[in-house]
Amino acid sequence: MEKSEITSSGENPRPWQSYHTVYTNAKAGMEGVDKEKVQRIVYEMSKGSKYFENEERKEAYMRQKIETMRAQCAKLKAADVSHYQMVADKRILELESTRDLSRIWLHVDMDAFYAAVETLSDPSLTGKPMAVGSMSMISTANYEARKFGVRAAMPGFIARKLCPDLIFVPTDFNKYTHYSDLTRKVFQKYDPHFMAASLDEAYLDITSVCKERGVAGGEVAEELRTRVYEETGLTCSAGVAPNRLLAKVCSDINKPNGQFVLPNDRMAVMTFISSLPIRKIGGIGKVTEHILRDVLGINTCEEILQKGGFLCALFSHSTADFFLSVGLGLGRTDTPQVKFRKSISSERTFSATNDEALLYQKLADIAEMLCRDMQKEGLRGRTLTLKLKTASFEVRSRAVTLQKYICSSEEILKYASKLLKAELPISLRLIGLRVSHFNEDKAGASSDPTQRTLTNFVLSGDASRKTMGGRSSLGLYCSDEPFMDDLETSFSTDSHDINHYETRDPWDSTNKQDLEDHHCTFSNNIEAEEAHESLSNDIAGNVNTADTVECNFNSCHTVVFESKDAETSLPQKLYVSNTNLVNKEVITGNEAVFSPDWQYHCFKEDDCKCSLCGIEMPPDFVEERREHSDFHLAERLQEKESSVNSRTSIQRQSPLPLNTIPTYGPGLIIR
Template sequence: MADSLNVPPQSQATDSLLRRLAGPSTTKAGLATDQTDINRVIAEASKGSKFYENEKRKDKDLTKKIERILKQRDEARKGVDIAHVEHSVDQLLAKMEAQRDLSQIIVHVDMDAFYANVELLDNPRLKGTIFAVGHGVLTTASYEARKFGIRSGMPEYIAKKLYPDLVVLPCNFGRYSEMSKKVMDIFRRYDPNMCAASVDEGYLNITHYCEEHVLTAEECVQQMRQTVEMETRLTVSAGIAPNKMLAKICSDRNKPNGQFKLDFNPQAVKAFMQDLSIRKVPGIGRVNERLLESIGIRTCGDIYTHRAALSLMDKQFGLHYLLQTYLGIASNHVEPYHRDERKSIGAERTFSAISEKEKIFKKLEEVAAELEDDMENRGWTGKTVTLKYKLDTYKVYTRAKSFDRWISTKKEDLFAIGKELLLPELPLRIRLIGLRVTKLKDLREDADSKPGGIKRVGLQLPQFVLQVHPVLRGRREKLTSTRMKGLGCHKMATRRLCPDFMMKMRKS
């Protein structure tokens, strides 16, 4: 295997690269028994492709970065009293522990193989066949297909090497969106303030519901899952825990069609974190997994062991966030997505690589038209336009320009700005082009505040107040958002985002 990959055996890069090629979800449920064999097929199918070469490049860069970090660590340790550093970290931990809040029952719900199961619902003859959903790149693999190593995000042609008779169905977004809405409406009976994190995922706070109906959390979630299955014939897995991070991790524990509740006490939470792979933590992807692994951190328990090094390299890793992770402390604040939280809107398209100027402009024109459509339909404008392009080598570049006025959302104007950004870059051979607008302004809000219209002022919207779950009232300020640094652990990881791409899906 190592020979066929043309890299030294046993090297960290080899392992990492193989795992990367196998897809982002190799750690998920339904894993085949012989991952090595699967990895070999994938590696052979990938070998020599531009995509693969790019992955190798990124891997090499990462290896260099790791070397730098190890040097920095050794440098930082020089002449430092480690015991003293550990002691101050321990004091920080004690402060954090004192802030732990176990009062809320948070649930993360996750539809099992959502797209695949909706297809199964609509076409029972699929039952027993090995199939996936997608086009070119797979969006979802059925549980049967996962046994063969087939994963979401995997190119179709590789999946077919793993299982030649694989059936690949086109996406039917309108249908998924419709079913998603049905399921979310059931969830909302248990928490009207729930947050739909994506089409097939959500967070709920069931503290109030359980009190009101004199139910244990497990009974409540059992009932909710049964209701979903009865009313939609779809199955859902759930995690029950004192905060969103823990709930999310727990929802993976008994998948598919199962639930898992964590005990609501600090000892149980810490025991749960102790042997948990750092990769399971939302926000820690394959890059940060490798960075942490390089300094000896594989599990969340290892964070404590290496707390001195992390403290000395706070800048690189973000000590605070990792300590919270070690303790299993995270946000327990659940609220629905609000329109004004949106930060950008964009469109991008991949195609077979082209280098002719006219053809590139044609593609740019197409994404500009798509973006115009989106911005008009959803009522947005903005001040910054960012052009994105991907070379046929898979290297990605962005070029941005800001204006001191709100930009026109007409496709001709978006195209003109994109062209201006693109021209100095030519000549290029590209396989993707995209446009994105940031520094947004909500035109709908604007329309409402026009003379004669009803002015809307943020949280004073009566509908909003009614939507607020009683248990959360007055809690908003109490839950301070953590300043994240170091590891790219953004707010998304703990506060969740609720993209309105469900609306987008309704369109298609």
């Protein structure tokens, strides 16, 4: 860490040098900037503010972390050092053996995207320093503004100080989405499975294009950039390399409106990576850069390999692996087939207040916004996280995982209020809400088969393996394709109607018929006690839970049936995973292996008693009855499956018809 010199009087003549911000990192277009001046202005504008004080706290925390790690290093004996060196050497060999130089990846990055789009719609902005954003935060600055040190993630008032003539343009996502779509149409022609990383960035596997046309990656990149310009009037930069991690680094080299090609050659890669500052690597940010530099003296990727032993000694397995891969210039070369959203959130900053009525009002507004966003995508989740930022910029989060999936603003607000209540009194400047753990998402799909939910059981189609001494579905399907389990989660979006018995509300003590609630967790004792009362009223064990399902279900089924969504009344389709049966028995219009209305069979109209097992449920337990029916459906599937057991070939394929593949907003990969 660079230390500012201290004068004999104890005064630090250049205190700004030790004020580290994210925007001191070199960015394209900022080469000629007087960094010292920028840092001084940033420091002076920030000094004394609550934000600044918080940054200092964070900085102190980081320094402490660094000290601790240095001490750890110092404690290592010679024997430890050689041991970890061996561990690292072995790991490096293993990682090296995974090197794949067969693919050609292209990373496209639009130049100052938002700013460029704004200039397109208002040509009078051309040549003038301009930033998209507000006085509190800037999203993007054009190259004229960057000359002054203005950049993304910088507050507008500081930017204005750096560049008094700076023009501010408010963000307009509709506009950016429109242009983003235009660029994506071009990308699609080069790689129909391209990965959109955000509105303005994408990864394309151009291996086939290069082979088919007998041209080099650089030529394809040139052509693609020209076409993007023709279609949109916007320039972009590109990087061509053997993997995505390197392609991303390469696209930044000749920005703006340029490209850089790294050949698919091990020597070329190693030479390229050796002198590369670690901060250029995606995933290594301000903090990691400082830690690696101040603890181990690592500045370049080459030095990562030299310090491999220490990295293995200090960091977790996965983190050390990541660092070593970076040192070797390795990165992902596969094309994930699906990538699903794992959470959805909404947050707002406002002027700090401790007025409780006001805070609840803000909370209600956010719950409403989040609910709207969730409805757009038909999402329901069971974990709700409240995010708070205090007036002193301290960030806290409080979460609760429910036994049912929620999506209405009333429900969100109900639980969010309880979480907030426990924090009062408090002065806040931000409130946020996040919902995660969507139906059967990856995190919800327990790897413990005894904890699997009914849906998971049906969807994964692997039920039999448990009793047959086989491997879990993850093991079978995902051994060499890590995204296959994502594929399974894909069904979750539409599957909330065939669900398990986790419907109880930990805070609803009026629910006398609640089922067992072993997995619910609470964020604070008050609520837990309240819920405990409720739990004591439970009639436990009166219904078989999904956990008890015995599994003789051996892969290979696609079942499609429709039901009505309880909230929206919209028909919901559920696709149960499958293989051979896909073409033979199912996809014939809306026909399903099991009749669509089968799920209601075990409860006759107005009858609260299950015709199959005799269990009774109260008249208003509509949802619960349907879920109970689903349970029997699973049993039927199981029986059906045992009769077709001989068909074992597993050819996983997405059972989602094209038009049902959900599309997501910016930042998500659409496959």
